[in-house]
Amino acid sequence: MQMDWIWGLIGGMLIGTGGAVFLLANGRIMGASGIIGGVIDGSGRHNLSERLTFLAGVALLPLLLTPVFGPEQTHLTGDLATLLVAGLLVGIGTRFANGCTSGHGVCGISRLSLRGIVATVFYIGAGGITVVLFRHILGVI
Amino acid sequence: MRNLFAFLAGGLFGAGLYLSGMTDTSKVQGWLDIFGDWDPTLAFVMGGAIIPMAVAWAFTTGRRPLLGGSFPERPEPRIGRNLVLGSTLFGMGWGLAGLCPGPVVASLSYGGGRNLVFLAAMLAGMAATPVLRRYLDRTVPAQ
Numbered sequence: 001m002q003m004d005w006i007w008g009l010i011g012g013m014l015i016g017t018g019g020a021v022f023l024l025a026n027g028r029i030m031g032a033s034g035i036i037g038g039v040i041d042g043s044g045r046h047n048l049s050e051r052l053t054f055l056a057g058v059a060l061l062p063l064l065l066t067p068v069f070g071p072e073q074t075h076l077t078g079d080l081a082t083l084l085v086a087g088l089l090v091g092i093g094t095r096f097a098n099g100c101t102s103g104h105g106v107c108g109i110s111r112l113s114l115r116g117i118v119a120t121v122f123y124i125g126a127g128g129i130t131v132v133l134f135r136h137i138l139g140v141i
Numbered sequence: 142m143r144n145l146f147a148f149l150a151g152g153l154f155g156a157g158l159y160l161s162g163m164t165d166t167s168k169v170q171g172w173l174d175i176f177g178d179w180d181p182t183l184a185f186v187m188g189g190a191i192i193p194m195a196v197a198w199a200f201t202t203g204r205r206p207l208l209g210g211s212f213p214e215r216p217e218p219r220i221g222r223n224l225v226l227g228s229t230l231f232g233m234g235w236g237l238a239g240l241c242p243g244p245v246v247a248s249l250s251y252g253g254g255r256n257l258v259f260l261a262a263m264l265a266g267m268a269a270t271p272v273l274r275r276y277l278d279r280t281v282p283a284q
Binding site (some may be wrong): 069105 | 143144145146147148149150151152153154155156157158159160161162163164165166167168170173174175176177180181182184186187188189190191192193194195196197198200201205206207208209210211212213215216218219220223224225226227228229230231232233234235236237238239240241242243246247248249250251252253255256258259260261262263264265266267268269270271273274279281
């Protein structure tokens with residue numbers, strides 16, 4: 001358990017360092033939903049290659065680390081309806097809110113942005129209520 | 142050059158998500174589940190990520206990005222319908238599956254295919270959002 005926390009801290013610092021590089025070098029905010037969303041809805045056409053190389057890095061590094069540390073278990077549900085509904089909610093929600101855990105959470109809170117803090121309170125609150133409702137009351141996840 | 146630094150930043154982000162265990166949905170749901178076997182790992186990840194980011198923000202004052210342009214301006218501190226509604230919907234999906242946009246990309250190579258269903262639905266939701274937003278703007282005022 002405590003080992004997980006230490007890896008959490010190490011991984012977290014790598015995430016923050018990635019955000020710092022993207023900000024200080026490229027002048028951009030490292031928000032996963034914004035970077036992906038701009039590719040999907042065409043709003044990021046002017047810097048498409050920067051978005052795609054960023055996403056390539058996100059996908060490729062875990063693949064390169066797998067031989068060293070072994071494949072991470074995702075424990076993702078196999079229930080098709082849950083996957084579809086959850087994916088739609090995450091896609092629509094992050095684009096409406098203009099940010100997710102990385103954009104509002106990491107990049108927003110670290111500059112004490114009111115929007116980032118409020119967004120984080122709402123998505124953690126909604127996530128907590130959802131887990132309690134669907135796991136403990138309805139017993140479906 | 143911009144692509145090289147974007148790849149480097151993405152690589153650090155992906156490596157961090159992988160090493161911190163944030164692509165493990167049981168850790169994310171375990172953190173949200175305050176009535177279950179609560180797992181505090183996510184708080185360590187968030188805290189660890191905010192430290193270098195806060196240093197980076199402090200460094201931006203009076204400077205320009207290495208590769209030109211300017212740093213993103215601080216947004217108007219406006220808490221509107223889109224922010225509250227969007228974050229609530231996002232939180233519901235995050236709780237249901239334990240995945241958010243970064244980890245779904247980071248776990249592409251070892252997600253076992255089920256993550257592709259989530260990814261496809263997420264991309265569809267992102268593609269639909271401009272239409273939904275225009276519809277909502279017509280029917281319900283934004284503020």
